[in-house]
Amino acid sequence: MVQKIIRIEGLECNHCVVRVGRAIASVKGVVEVDVNLENREAVVNFEEVRTDLRKIKDAIREAGYKPI
Numbered sequence: 001m002v003q004k005i006i007r008i009e010g011l012e013c014n015h016c017v018v019r020v021g022r023a024i025a026s027v028k029g030v031v032e033v034d035v036n037l038e039n040r041e042a043v044v045n046f047e048e049v050r051t052d053l054r055k056i057k058d059a060i061r062e063a064g065y066k067p068i
């Protein structure tokens with residue numbers, strides 16, 4: 001298991017937090033995600049053998065936000 005912090009541009013409200021949180025959680029291999037509105041970042045725990053940062057960032061983009 002690995003933990004990464006991803007900064008996300010475009011998070012404006014709790015609706016965004018829920019949306020992007022669901023998008024990240026839907027990636028197979030993601031075990032836990034916590035999106036923080038104040039910091040504009042997501043703390044993601046995932047299994048490296050099942051997914052990677054690129055796939056998680058793709059899911060964030062598909063939800064309409066910009067991972068940094």
Ligand SMILES: [Cu+2]
Pocket residue numbers: 011012013014015016017
């Ligand atoms: Cu919003």
